[in-house]
Amino acid sequence: MLKSRRSTLPFSYLVPYNSRPSLPRAVSTPLFRTFRPPHTDRSRPFTTTAYSSTGHWSTAAFAAIFSSGAFVFYKNHKAAEGPAVPSKHIGSDLQEEEIALMSGTPLPGRPGNLTPDQEAKLQDFWVALLHTFGVPDLADGDHTAVTNSSTDHVKESTDTIASDKQNKKKSGGLFGSKKGKDAKHGGLNGASVVEGEDKFELPPEQLRQAFWSMVKHDNPDALLLRFLRARKWNIQNALVMLIATMKWRMAEVKVDSDIIRRGEAGALEDSQSADAKTKRDGHDFLEQMRIGKSFLHGMDKEGRPICFVRVKLHRAGEQTESSLERYTVYTIESARLLLHDNVDTAAIVFDMTDFSLANMDYAPVKFMIKCFEANYPESLGVVLVHKSPWIFQSIWKIIKGWLDPVVAAKVHFTKNIEELSQFVALEHLLKEMGGKEDWDYKYVPPREGENEKMKDEGTRERLLEERRGVVIEYETTTQQWLSGHKKVEGRRRDLTEKLGAGYWDLDPFLRARTFYDRTGIISPGGGIDFYPSRKKAEPVANGGPIPAGHVDEGVD
Template sequence: MPAPPGHLGNLTPEQEAKLREFWAVTLKVFGVEDPRQATEPDPPRAQDAVSELDVKEKEKSKKRLGIFKRHKDKESSNGSATPTKDPSRYADSDDKYGQVKEFQQILVTQAPESLRDTFWSMVKADHPDTLLLRFLRARKWDVDKALVMLVSTMRWRSQEQHVDDDVVLRGEGGALEDSKSSDPSIKREGEDFLAQLRLGKSFLHGTDKEGRPLCFVRVRLHRGGDQTERALERYTVYVIETARLALRPPVETACIVFDMTHFTMSNMDYTPVKFMIKIFEANYPESLGAVLVHKAPWIFQGIWKIIRGWLDPVVAGKVHFTSGVEDLEKFIPRSQIIKELDGDEDWEYKYAEPVHGENDHMKDEAPRDSLLTERDAHVREYQKKTYEWISIGTGPDMDKIKEERHALARKLNENYWKLDKYVRARTYYDRTGMIGPDGEINFYLPPPGEGQNEDLKPTSPETLPDVPKVEPSVDDVD
């Protein structure tokens, strides 16, 4: 499957120039200096090796890099980079989530090294270029806007949601531990997180015709107030981060199926809807391939008018309404549509509880630290090679340097999957084998208690949260 336009492996010269420009300002924000400038002057380059595009790009880069130069006498006490120009001049009407203001605050208050660490933690198994390209495409190749979005996302991950040092690090096992806490608030958070997994409020299974992972959301299982807002947010982030691990190039997006069967107004809750919209637009750009709203009753029409008004037009254009299995077949092969949705695949979601000792590797500090040291060396080499790539532009050695960068990206990917068990708590998808220990993905393994997962016990009915039976009503019509 070829890479889509604007994606890694299918960039125009202009788009690649934008990517180099984006890397230049990003590394500057991270406090990563060009080692060539620190040790030796740039070697002379033949005039015919420099394209007109390179000249234009270098002029723009000089201007942009000036934004992030440190004042010798104005550096903040924590070593943060103080911009020499006001980034708010880049604000415009599409700053929907106030990211420009966040950007200003972050550059003044947060050390460049912490931003660098957050970024490389966010990369995980991705190719670093792939991650930056998401932000560039989302901001229509405007480097300034993409940088604001990226830096704001790093703050959201590290300071607001604590994605890598809490949600991913502790995961389901941490929630189970919290559910036994003597602190009522901690206990509630743990119970609420697990309740959504046990119910199967949403789950990942299979792929659509484009090879995109499918995420099914059973809207009827949600009732406002059943879980705390924080537990809902943690669960949403957990599902998205898990889905990220299942993406394999050239597939970079997922398909979400909102199953509206037996939907009633008691299932409608605008708060988590707004949260999902915000993070997909602001923090996980270019992650949605398609959204299928299946069997929505007529009462949803008015609700959809409200929700559509909140959506970016590009995101709204990815929403499709389906009313039967024939409609779903336009997106998913019938053989891969689960029987719950009248398809042919005989598969049913059954949760399996965390297994005792499944996260013991996370206690092994020596191998973890060794792999982190190895990863840091790869990162530093990648940054160095990226500066070479930025400098060479479209010169004669470009292909060689590009391949060297890709080779380092592959090393980072391999390193991540060795490191994964030391930094990420095991999930339902690890237990059932969808995510293999080496990063191999298998979307079509049997549920707990069946086939090769027969030794994995599904959650007992006594443990499942109580869900009232919903009978079809006059509202439940297509």
Template sequence: MSQNGAHEIAPGHLGNLTDEQEDKLRQLWAFGFQVLEMYETEARIYEEKKARGEAVEPAAAAAASPKPASGGWGFFGKKKTTELTHPKFPNCVKEMQKLMPDDEPDKEELMKLALEALDLYTPETARAIIVEAVKHEHPDTLALRFLRARKWNLMRAVVMLAKSVRWRTEDMKVDRVLMRQGEGHALEQEVNGAAGSKDKTLGKDFLNQMRWAKSFLHGVDRDGRPVNYIRAAKHRASDQSVESLERFTVYSIELARLSLQAPVEMGTTVFDLTGFSLSNMDYVPVKFLIQCLEANYPESLGCILIHNAPWGFSGVYRIIERWLDPVVASKVHFTSGAKEISKYIAPEHLVGDLGGTDPWEYEYVPPVDGENAKMEDTATRDKLLARRKELASLFEDKTREWAAAATTDKAKTSAIKHERDELAKQLAENFWELDPYLRARSLYDRLGVFQGNGKVDWAAAKRTQDELKAK
């Protein structure tokens, strides 16, 4: 933070890019548009053939199968190479391969991901998924996270982004299941699930993480980054299933994302080890958290504080440190006592049990009847989704224009960038309008921390608690 209280924009972040970095950003967008155009063209041709009865639907199992090609050395002195193709969109695959340099080491991995995507998504759903993942942030902010994580290597950033999209949509089903169901669904599972059923256990285990105050968001650090507290002493591996803990972990990360306010793009995590013993140590969720953040939420952690670590924890950390990316490891700081942690979090923003003066104390407020009523209003939801699609299309058009004008007319480029930024703001406003129709309400909505318009008021948590107690 600067001396006047404004948040400084770090190098490589939106608003502080070198010419070379901005060029990489344009290249990333341009690459994505080229792939979509190829896919749209061949998909249209395929549908036309299908309408004429000239196309045959391929077997699902063969949809993305690689074909061996001649050349190199095999069983009898010749090596076999792999020719990647697709039975419905062979020309699209060939054109995508031409986009990548022959010496690109990630070329084959990216092509395999592309083949899988051709079966999973239409061009329209691919666009929708990217817009969904952007949420309230500027679309460039998301793209830049992956570019920075891969040290501005375009193809490696594309591979990482493609894997993350696959994980969000197919593996974890972040937006369309996890966040849409939320805490209300977990409570429904716990209360009405069949005795001994997996659903009942998952619901109970998920909610218990919050009831036990094992992890929660509150306040900001000295750089304006939202703080996630993890109370390690409250964890025992046998208290919940691995699946429920992983779902809660991703759920918490997504809520932390919603608490980010531009230009702040990262959060701070405090591992509170007060009262921690080896009986609380569980490497499985720690490894999941590390892998999850590094692979799917790159450049999201600004600072990690390991607070009040007991004697002997250094041996545990030596194991954990091996799993950390060097950049992430450099953000880890050990603190002990209120004075040391206050170097990172001002006392007025630090929770009381760590020596801060913030009067708020964590207490879980469960879901209430009717809090997700807007999710049943599909007419308004669809109207807002249509507007979001329109804005995304305008942003795409303006981004194409920006990329094309970048090297020819600086004044024109600057004007286009301004128009893009205005569209990004409208997308953010639309996101918050749409949010209650797509995402189940969370603890932070019930406490009034999430204001519903992109604003975050951490002090509202204490006021809401006092009001509830007064009733």
């Protein structure tokens, strides 16, 4: 019988599932100080330095943040250096990514394009993660025991869960249903922090629940690989980063249980509240949506979705800090729905036309550095800063010093439409920027009844139960894969597709409709149509291939 991969790992590598690790403690405890990934060169001293990474949803993060005028800084730099054209990226990794995008093959370091060492790192990451979640070895007994244990824990603690303004509604989590009066609104990640516990401390079953909630329609392997790449394939650092992200999503920002679940309709409700602060936050959030400070539209020449940011529409102090942060996370999560395996990064175009110092705002930059650098890794494909004024030269030099060289290499400055069109086809650039696309952003507000399915608790719970079963089978199959059973790889791929399709079945019961749902960019079942106003024979499906450099045949 093949030996389990878990048994080959140093004991100090495995994070005890009942230790409830926190980010600061994880870096300082003897457990992590003695950890050495299985594939490190033992001839070299081992360190636990946390690497800087800005990527993943920094893409959209930058969008909302730059919309705040924050990343206006970028734009300044190359205005002084002269016109920018698509430069040769620094480093072989970026060159390989460009080649892969053009050929349509999986990008390096992604599922389907891993070196033997990278696949071994991915497997070791899964070992550590499943152990952290408290998932028992196949030899330890029934895999479902952890689910029953998790459910019992959640049910026992529902009476002490901190209540919020939605505490009268009921929603089941992926691994447990909370039916107490004070149960939080959570959908897939309905588990909440128990009152009296440190908000940075979550039990293993809640970390597990937060992870599968975060996966959504994504490939679980692809999600883990983002964190591995962001931490230079250091398993320990990637694990610490991932755990911190799950806690941030569930306990601090409440991404799925609040921001995504309530959405624009929730902001509209808040804007009519009797509470002054709630009313202001709701109004300010919607105002940014109404004016189109930033929006997702179309794709660049590599097939990446684009977030356009009109920096001139931001004025420091016009919106509350909390509404800016909420808007940023909302934009990021909306953009994330447009990604898939073949195109897993996005592009940002910062339109600096008519920019002035009044548009500058440092607070969003601080928020981005604090939250998005760690929580949305490896999603930034390219940042295009268009028509930046010369006054930002010195600021750019400072900001550039904060960035990882790989990230800084993705920032390009364009002075005119000819230079910008080297990254985005003229047919996909708006006329207001000098392009050929006759399209204007016009906000479509929430419609009455558009979130009616979210009230259907029976269907939601049935679909959640189905997803629980798929998750358990995926974890079991993953354990078999870790033990060396190559024959299960096909079944594991099938389960990955089933998880993705199952998410879109659940989506209308968990996520409030967005502007992008109302305008046809996101259609029921996860279909993605970047140009819904044009007639197409068949929309591009989320999860299906989008050819690199694809251009719609219906362009005038």
